[in-house]
Amino acid sequence: MKYTVEESLRNFKFWDGAVSRAEKCSDDEFDSIEEFLEETAPEDGWTDGGINDMFWFEFDTLAQHLGYKDEEDFDRHHDPDYIDDDELKGKIDKWFQKFLDNTKDEELVVNIAVNLFDYDGELDGFSSHSNDFFNCINFLRQQHDEETLYEALFEDDRGEYETDGEIPAWEDFRDEMMTESKTTEASEKEPR
Known part of the structure; x- marks a missing residue:
């Protein structure tokens, strides 16, 4: 029927x-x-x-x-912890400073400074014994404008391809920040 x-x-x-x-x-x-x-x-x-x-x-x-x-x-x-683009851009600086604090890959830092942020300082030809790493770290720490950070690190998902995956693609960054937000909320709710 x-x-x-x-x-x-x-x-x-x-x-x-x-x-x-x-x-x-x-x-x-x-x-x-x-x-x-x-x-x-x-x-x-x-x-x-x-x-x-x-x-x-x-x-x-x-x-x-x-x-x-x-x-x-x-x-x-549709995730209740969804972070929109504007709020996500506001999280880039803190995340990037933490990334700089934790990275041990000196060549990667120089690569990020030169290729993603157009660092034009003097480079001695990279070696771990040069000041290049420290100069690049200092240069990168001064990059606080969220639009500059977004354009350099995430626009067109540049970071994912030019940093061996150390800088995530934009949607992966959103997922990471949403997960961090959930973890922070859960730990704040735990009794002390």
């Missing part, structure tokens, strides 16, 4: 892996997905299994329709 049901996608009863995706969707997102599904409906129409499978196995398609890069980007934006 075949039957058709006229019902809003918001009231659809999802199951298994589709449930967690559906729970994150706002009413506006459901409305947009519903329009998309109507436009892309198979010839015989959608089955409940087909709708559920779109949310469970093909959610990248729906996430992209909603304007996200993919399912992971959708999840990131």
Whole structure:
């Protein structure tokens, strides 16, 4: 027997892996997905299994329709600890200073100063016995403007490719800061 049901996608009863995706969707997102599904409906129409499978196995398609890069980007934006770009830029300086405090790779520091920040100071030809490392560290410590730091380290994900992964890509940096935020909140809630 075949039957058709006229019902809003918001009231659809999802199951298994589709449930967690559906729970994150706002009413506006459901409305947009519903329009998309109507436009892309198979010839015989959608089955409940087909709708559920779109949310469970093909959610990248729906996430992209909603304007996200993919399912992971959708999840990131729906995380209650999501950090937007402006707030994230405000965290770069503290993170970068900590990076400079902890790095032991002198050649990497010189590479970052020269290639990412256009350091034009005198270089003796790199060796661990030169002042190049210390001059570059001092130069890099003076880079506090969040826009300058963003452009040098993260714009076009330059850092990921020019620093052997020591500087994360922008979305990886966001994930790192979101995780740090969750960890800080959890430790503040622990009784002392």
